Amino acid sequence: MKIRLEHGAGGELMEEFIRDVILKNLTLKSAGGIDLEALDDGATIPFGDKHIVFTIDGHTVKPLFFPGGDIGRLAVSGTVNDLAVMGAKPLALANSMIIEAGFDETSLEKILRSMDETSKEVPVPIITGDTKVVEDRIGMFVITAGIGIAERPVSDAGAQVGDVVLVSGTIGDHGMAIMSYREGIAFESDLRSDVSPVWDVVKTVADAIGWENIHAMKDPTRAGLSNALNEIARKSGVGILVRERDIPIKPEVRAASEMLGISPYDVANEGKVVMVVAREYAEEALESMKKTRRGKDATIIGEAMKEYRGKVILETGIGGKRFMEPPEGDPVPRIC
Amino acid sequence: MLDLKIFENRELAQKILQAIRREAERIEREVRLMHVCGTHEDTVTRSGIRSLLPENVKIVSGPGCPVCITPVEDIVRMQEIMRKAREKGDEIILTTFGDMYKIPTPRGSFSDLKGEGYDIRIVYSIYDTYKIARENPDRLVVHFSPGFETTTAPAAGMLETVAGEKLENFKIYSVHRLTPPAVEALVKQGTVFDGLITPGHVSTIIGVKGWEYITSEYGIPQVIAGFEPVDFLIGVLLLLRMIRDGEARIENEYTRAVRYEGNTKAQELIDRFFEVKDAKWRALGVIPASGLELRGEWKDLDIKNIYKVKVPKLPDLEKGCLCGAVLRGMALPTDCPLFGKECTPRHPVGPCMVSYEGTCSIFYKYGALF
Numbered sequence: 001m002k003i004r005l006e007h008g009a010g011g012e013l014m015e016e017f018i019r020d021v022i023l024k025n026l027t028l029k030s031a032g033g034i035d036l037e038a039l040d041d042g043a044t045i046p047f048g049d050k051h052i053v054f055t056i057d058g059h060t061v062k063p064l065f066f067p068g069g070d071i072g073r074l075a076v077s078g079t080v081n082d083l084a085v086m087g088a089k090p091l092a093l094a095n096s097m098i099i100e101a102g103f104d105e106t107s108l109e110k111i112l113r114s115m116d117e118t119s120k121e122v123p124v125p126i127i128t129g130d131t132k133v134v135e136d137r138i139g140m141f142v143i144t145a146g147i148g149i150a151e152r153p154v155s156d157a158g159a160q161v162g163d164v165v166l167v168s169g170t171i172g173d174h175g176m177a178i179m180s181y182r183e184g185i186a187f188e189s190d191l192r193s194d195v196s197p198v199w200d201v202v203k204t205v206a207d208a209i210g211w212e213n214i215h216a217m218k219d220p221t222r223a224g225l226s227n228a229l230n231e232i233a234r235k236s237g238v239g240i241l242v243r244e245r246d247i248p249i250k251p252e253v254r255a256a257s258e259m260l261g262i263s264p265y266d267v268a269n270e271g272k273v274v275m276v277v278a279r280e281y282a283e284e285a286l287e288s289m290k291k292t293r294r295g296k297d298a299t300i301i302g303e304a305m306k307e308y309r310g311k312v313i314l315e316t317g318i319g320g321k322r323f324m325e326p327p328e329g330d331p332v333p334r335i336c
Numbered sequence: 337m338l339d340l341k342i343f344e345n346r347e348l349a350q351k352i353l354q355a356i357r358r359e360a361e362r363i364e365r366e367v368r369l370m371h372v373c374g375t376h377e378d379t380v381t382r383s384g385i386r387s388l389l390p391e392n393v394k395i396v397s398g399p400g401c402p403v404c405i406t407p408v409e410d411i412v413r414m415q416e417i418m419r420k421a422r423e424k425g426d427e428i429i430l431t432t433f434g435d436m437y438k439i440p441t442p443r444g445s446f447s448d449l450k451g452e453g454y455d456i457r458i459v460y461s462i463y464d465t466y467k468i469a470r471e472n473p474d475r476l477v478v479h480f481s482p483g484f485e486t487t488t489a490p491a492a493g494m495l496e497t498v499a500g501e502k503l504e505n506f507k508i509y510s511v512h513r514l515t516p517p518a519v520e521a522l523v524k525q526g527t528v529f530d531g532l533i534t535p536g537h538v539s540t541i542i543g544v545k546g547w548e549y550i551t552s553e554y555g556i557p558q559v560i561a562g563f564e565p566v567d568f569l570i571g572v573l574l575l576l577r578m579i580r581d582g583e584a585r586i587e588n589e590y591t592r593a594v595r596y597e598g599n600t601k602a603q604e605l606i607d608r609f610f611e612v613k614d615a616k617w618r619a620l621g622v623i624p625a626s627g628l629e630l631r632g633e634w635k636d637l638d639i640k641n642i643y644k645v646k647v648p649k650l651p652d653l654e655k656g657c658l659c660g661a662v663l664r665g666m667a668l669p670t671d672c673p674l675f676g677k678e679c680t681p682r683h684p685v686g687p688c689m690v691s692y693e694g695t696c697s698i699f700y701k702y703g704a705l706f
């Protein structure tokens with residue numbers, strides 16, 4: 001078999017590939033907590049009465065500068081968000097950069113300043129790093145690892161029947177912004193990526209309702225909301241019902257999605273969180289989320305149910321029902 | 337500007353559904369409504385329309401996917417043309433649409449042929465092919481051109497430009513097909529349905545006029561419908577009313593795009609370049625007067641006249657694949673034992689699982705298991 005782009009596109013094919021090729025060839029995969037086999041957003045290591053959370057993310061977005069952000073902002077946000085959705089306060093980041101020979105220094109500095117600003121927003125220090133220069137025509141890749149600390153880690157497998165599903169804001173912004181930019185489609189109000197760290201959103205909700213009442217979390221990056229919800233449903237063994245009319249989507253994202261023939265549910269978000277909370281705390285979670293700057297468009301989109309375990313059901317705009325299947329892979333390549 | 341949001345409106349949809357339920361009760365028996373358009377199937381499945389209709393109203397999907405019904409022999413003939421040209425030192429650039437590229441045949445797909453080092457490129461429209469031809473004046477550039485009337489019109493427009501500019505390295509391989517003859521053939525072959533939701537896109541070209549004979553000669557009620565959920569529901573309601581009253585008329589719901597005469601300019605352009613011939617449809621057989629071939633005076637634009645190759649008779653479908661029955665409206669994808677098991681978009685067995693307009697692919701994508 002030859003590795004194809006689809007093998008790295010999130011979604012079903014990628015998961016199959018990770019299981020059949022990557023996991024199969026590794027032996028030591030656990031440090032006593034949530035491990036590699038769990039394929040969660042990060043791994044945990046028990047540490048006294050707390051848990052260290054550890055994660056890593058490679059960033060290969062093309063173009064390096066896009067509407068609403070750049071690879072620097074993305075690299076910090078991506079890793080911070082993987083920690084955040086595990087319920088971990090980000091402690092520190094490591095930054096590895098692989099740069100093409102001939103890369104413009106001004107661009108590099110711009111990317112570094114963007115990383116710096118994003119890390120100050122969290123705040124999280126970048127305490128170690130590595131730099132390589134290569135002759136391959138790659139532009140620049142940024143790999144960031146992050147370490148965090150959680151009182152009570154939140155996995156993507158803990159949703160329970162009756163729980164309520166929230167999203168912290170509009171869906172599909174990042175994927176559609178990148179795709180439209182590449183396709184040269186101009187819209188009246190320009191599409192912008194939502195790339196940003198969401199730790200403050202997660203922390204605000206946890207402070208309001210307690211970590212124990214957040215039963216599952218994911219950041220809906222590659223392959224989007226449909227993939228995130230399907231993973232939660234499958235790993236938690238519950239059905240999830242979501243209402244299409246309640247899923248917040250910007251008009252310009254919808255327009256681009258119709259023009260490109262790509263569902264906004266299937267493309268990446270880089271500044272959002274999908275949260276599954278205990279029903280009795282749902283309103284409180286929503287209210288607290290809405291008080292944060294990045295969670296002001298938060299909505300309740302659905303709930304976990306005992307029917308259709310492992311599946312996501314979409315109640316359509318006109319009131320019909322269908323399964324919301326995860327895409328085979330994110331339809332847009334090199335988005336993160 | 338017309339506010340299209342109204343066609344996704346839930347309250348409006350629910351009102352129409354109430355009326356549909358009343359009509360369905362009065363009709364009492366099971367009613368089968370057919371559409372022949374991949375975009376209609378997308379609307380039905382994406383918005384979960386089947387889950388909303390009364391039990392005695394069934395929506396079946398006919399041959400609505402031009403890529404799915406493109407004969408195996410034509411794909412293989414194009415592949416053989418590429419090989420023969422290479423033997424003669426002529427490296428053809430072949431262009432086609434993304435779904436056509438992946439359609440399986442017993443001799444492999446265009447995608448497989450690319451794997452052998454042939455220059456095959458995916459394009460979004462025939463205009464891209466034209467650009468490639470202009471950029472590569474010393475190479476023969478061929479567009480493998482499938483499509484119903486909606487796609488044939490821009491193809492004819494492109495040919496007009498090519499002929500006008502005398503662009504000699506631009507050729508096509510036409511596998512264009514006409515929709516109404518296919519509906520007629522289904523009726524003659526015994527597919528039973530009580531009414532037709534007539535495709536809006538095709539009708540913008542051929543008009544209400546192009547469909548009239550299906551009603552007058554075969555007594556089938558029709559509603560030309562648009563592609564929003566509410567368009568489709570109105571189509572269902574209007575058909576049920578005609579069925580209840582025992583009437584067979586053709587009505588136009590899609591008045592915002594379809595005129596009685598259709599687009600006469602596009603019709604003239606198509607007629608200038610193409611002539612109607614009997615043609616094979618994959619898994620459906622030969623349908624009289626259903627295909628479009630380049631006219632004799634344009635034979636220089638036809639790659640088939642430049643390289644002549646022989647193609648053996650090949651089976652249309654793999655064993656067990658129900659694509660033929662799906663295309664005839666006799667089965668839904670979920671009736672097929674291969675659906676979702678051996679046959680998925682990742683490993684498609686039949687053509688209906690490959691194309692964006694294929695019923696199996698749409699069912700799989702939206703999980704229409706209700």
